[in-house]
Amino acid sequence: MLDGAEGPRARYRRQVLAEVRERAWQQVELAGASALSLKAIATDMGMTAPALYRYVAGRDELLTDLVLEAYGDLAETVEAAAGGSTGADASASGRGRGGGDGPDAAGVLRRAATALRDWAVRHPQRYLLLYGTPVPGYRAPAEATEFARRIFAPVLAAYGSSADPAGPADAGPALDRAVTFWTRLHGVLSLEVAGQFTGMAVDPAARYAAELDSVLPAD
């Protein structure tokens, strides 16, 4: 086979996998991640279950595929919004507002938070697959941890570089502040995408903005 070319067999395999993934996302939306069923996907695709198992090893492998797709998408989204900044990069990016602390730490956090909410509201199933109720019996692979780290890195860097002026960044307080950024935003966002504010006189966007303000480093 010529370099870069794709045989019909490989192309067919790729098409099947793309369709499996699409139908799996539909199942997550319609029935929930813990009800994901390869048998149902096979039936939908007019295949037998054993035939489908030639393409996907099992439910857990398929779930991992979805989890990594969602994590990868969110990581790219947050990194792009934050300016691809993780510490050193942030200093080099030259986007700073010239605040007293790190280079534009508040701007990085604001952009990351906005990107996170936009993404979650657009893809509630994906957000909840990553941060909602865990699927019993399923354990995400090590790669998922790496994505989670990438998503958190710009936030941690922003607090690390804007830590107490008393001395060089102390991981403890910076981590606490970064975790608070995460838990406060997740608190509003997860209840919003789960529909918990329905029927209440609550504006989730305003609550989210207020919580973001509450965790931004002072200028």
Place this chain on the structure above:
Amino acid sequence: MLDGAEGPRARYRRQVLAEVRERAWQQVELAGASALSLKAIATDMGMTAPALYRYVAGRDELLTDLVLEAYGDLAETVEAAAGGSTGADASASGRGRGGGDGPDAAGVLRRAATALRDWAVRHPQRYLLLYGTPVPGYRAPAEATEFARRIFAPVLAAYGSSADPAGPADAGPALDRAVTFWTRLHGVLSLEVAGQFTGMAVDPAARYAAELDSVLPAD
């Protein structure tokens, strides 16, 4: 039948329903709420599915049973911790620390928050069934809203009676503060019970306590 007595038929029905409910909770834990299957419960119990349907109308009715059991349990827990207080009751309970604002508003909030976390850590599946990823296609009944209101009432009352001293309680700010109490605690708690802090140098209990402190009314 004598008053208060129970015929063998009614007793059997009650036993079957209790066993169905217990097995349903096991399924939620082992497979997830969205994978709840009456057929699987029937098989476990050595019954045919049609036989089980004589006791439970369907998956949604069974889910409602679990949701209302969890809500009822949490509502009683929070109300007991808060001192059964909702506004007028709080004044009458005589537990006040005599702070400048409402009668022991901070104490009510502290006790409610502690009871909430203890309950959620003891029953993560129940907490996540109420506040985690919604089960697609399932809509909780109106009674669930009433329980949610009961759980929130002491919190709202605590903020209502400790609102800005400028004037009579304004529902807007009091509601905002009560919602912030909820979202900040839920942010930590939901990530904790979902296992999201695993492998991180984060102490969920300390984070929860810090978030609680951040929303208590000033003395």
